[in-house]
Amino acid sequence: MALSDLLDVPNSLSARDRGSLIHPMTDLVRHEKEGPLVIDRGEGVFVYDDDGTRYIEGVSGLWSITLGFGQDRLAEAAFRQMKRLSSYHMFRFKSHLPGIELAERLLEIAPVPFSKVFFANSGSEAADTAMKLVWYYHNAIGRPEKKKIIGRIGGYHGVTIASGSLTGLARNHADFDLPIARILHTDCPHYWRFAGPEETEEDFATRLAANLEQLIIREGPETIAAFFAEPVMGSGGVIVPPKTYFEKIQAVLRRYDVLFVVDEVICGFGRLGAMFGSELFNIKPDMLTCAKGLSSGYLPISAVLISEPIWQACLVESGKVGVFGHGFTYSGHPVCAAVALETLKIYDEIDIVGRVKAVAPRLHAGLQAFATHPLVGEVRGMGLVAGLEIVRNKAKKESFDPKANIGLFVERRCQDHGVILRALGDTLTVAPPLIVDDSEINEIVRVVGIALDETLDHVRREKLI
């Protein structure tokens, strides 16, 4: 039994946790009753709880620990930088080497030519920054009415007031009084769930692009500033876009002079089998946000890459006011930047993209075998990210009542068998560290199979199907 199971023991970690913490993205009522799984340490793709039980971290923490746990080189890079310049800022004409080098390196590896890099601390802050730059840009070029921003239903860009508004998930809006004004949402590009019976992927993409165009026309093209999208939706349930989707969407955006901001927070740095998801879908963004894999999740750092016209707009606006009035204390923190630089070096040395391409087929072949399982509606994904959508009725694509909490049930079954995965709604998500090997993939797949069978027993026993 893990220490954290001893809920009633005063001073147990579980009791102390429940006495002191609010957990992000957690059912707080359930947590009061059940307490946390306390993770004590990590090594490679494994983490260990406070009882010493080992788990494969099958979602890289929050899709972020790309190089696995306990990489000496990243720890040493942090230590070296801490000793040299432990902290500094970039306000008011100050700079430092790790920040400069990281910006240069990001511009080198970016999927399209960008002009400048702005650093922040999280994916949410990067999205907020990009949204503010969209508004700044349109003010600079004399179009102050062009300010509405379009996200997608199912899209995820963070949880701050602006990025959370752009996120298209009800659970992130409900009772937080979001979204704010000037934020719109267009269709979710989930072919299996939303296409008509006769519709091909291409037809579906055409319809979604037409819907986007109608939305723009309805709102007035002169009011629509930008469109934000993840190449593959992550938190919305691992949604790979249908064939031709982004080319059709981009044609619409160009027609109405709408900026494209690509959110590479999950897809960037190899996850999909390319350095950036934009490369795979021929996305030509005006801005790009990234985070997570930028530092292998070891330290908080995110970046916004901007095109030359947007940089020129920054110059114009800052010239007007006398300052570029945006920035965070820790924008480009030298220790975070040093760890990110070392992360990018390691990606290069171990050919992270080649590694993902080499191992990903095993993951997908393994999971595809569950496509015939009575509870699995769809198996989807690409690179080292996959989702299995659990359904009550396969033929009708009917989901379980959310109150049945099937996603959490299957997630817990996996955990009990030594693999930490994450259910997003009823989609079980797999996104292991990019250094995962064949035997670890086999183990993930084996445990998913057991968990699905145990979930089937459960739903039959509880008469949920």
Ligand SMILES: Cc1ncc(COP(=O)(O)O)c(C=O)c1O
């Ligand atoms: C695509 C995407 N964008 C933005 C974010 C927000 O990042 P953060 O949690 O660092 O604010 C996330 C987080 O999961 C994400 O998946």
